[in-house]
Amino acid sequence: MLAQQRQAAILDRVRAAGGVRVSELATEYNVSDMTIRRDLETLAERGLLAKVHGGATTVSPGSAHEPGFAAKSVRQRAEKAAMAMRAASLVSPGDAIALSAGTTTAGLAQRLVDVPDLTVVTNSIPVADVFYRAGRPDQTVVLTGGTRTPSDALVGPVAVAAIGTLHLDMLFLGVHGMSERAGYTTPNLMEADVNRALVEAAERLVVLADHTKWGTVGISSIVPLDRADVVITDDQLDETARTILAEQVNELMVVSAQ
Template identity: 60%
Template sequence: MLARQRQELILDEVRTTGGVRVSELVERLGVSDMTIRRDIEALAGRGLVTRVHGGATAARSSVDEPGFAAKAVLHTAAKQAIAAAAAALVEPGASVALSAGTTTHAVASALLGIPRLTIVTNSLRVAEVLHDGGREDHTVVLIGGERTPSDALVGPVAVGALRRLHVDWLLMGVHGMDAEAGFTTPNLAEAETNRALVASARRVAVVADNSKWGVVGLSTIAMLGEVDVVVTDTGLDVEARNALEGSCERLVLAA
């Protein structure tokens, strides 16, 4: 297979699934790891994909913000595993804040198994899960604000409400994780609201699958060392694991 043919196949796969891993392409195409990395580098140089640790994702700028539906179909198994591990951090009777996102949406379902929670969220989707779950011993507080493409409620109304709240845990989804930029989002108003969520919490756990590593959004929410726990999946590569373990208090790899 010619290099151009391989690159077209890689690009088709990225566009279909949202991302590819080098190891999977090596096995599928029967070529070396270095050959695949050169192909990805060539595609990235043309602006067609974004290089990430261990593979490539669809090309995106620091201001891209996919809608909830587009993100919901990606990395579903990893998100379910992360949700279960994140819920295990929470004790019965705790107060918990959940940010918006497809991973925190999965976390909301996992929290339905824990009694007597007070849950604060700025996510319409999360509030819907908790309402439909029907637990009478759960108190759900939905923060108001302006709606984003990810169905987050953000802005001065949200920030003002959060400044008066104090929770045991924040379980926060992010757009990207990076050793230098920290935890980021492409939406400035969402970044401000998420920073208010961080300030309201006694402990902060970021919940994000391995594809978020190496992605940098427009605005930083927090640096790696400013969170207590990162809950991700076992697909995270060694370099990323070392960076997180050296910065945050605890790294949880969900399987």
């Protein structure tokens, strides 16, 4: 297969799935990882896709654009893993917690499957599936109802009503973006309603957001920056953003992806 043919096929894959991984493409086309990276670089230079750690995703068109779960799962994988590890250390046996939708919180779920006597409330289908597959009998998992979004979140009045009667120890909130002006944001209006309900139900709010989320603004604000008790981010976040967050939240945790 010629390079141009392979690049056209890769672009079709990205547009169909929302994201691709270098390792998968290298296996499929029987070429080296370096060859695939050069292909992605060529396509990125033409503005046809966005290169991310370990792969590529579609180019985001604006504040209302909502990438699918698969597309987001290839972004900042090392950073998300480090943040999930730190977040898991905050959870104790017997806690009642909530995990919002998102790939970062799905990674956190994988680190919580061995915590005994845990009660987990979530509007995320992938998060619920992690606990379901683990099958630990002393864990209780509550999946809200609602309408499914591209990021596999359940949203709408059914989800909001289900959350409204709950009292939780802690919420782990994944966000689309965060900024000093807009606070924590999402590209989905109904998901913002669900996330606000989760915030109200929890005694403590922990936001998980890698460095790429700073300055990204979704169409709907969830809560202001200072509403978070803890923000967990990675060490690629610039100093200006760190200063702003440190002034706004009770505790800023910065982790290394190395």
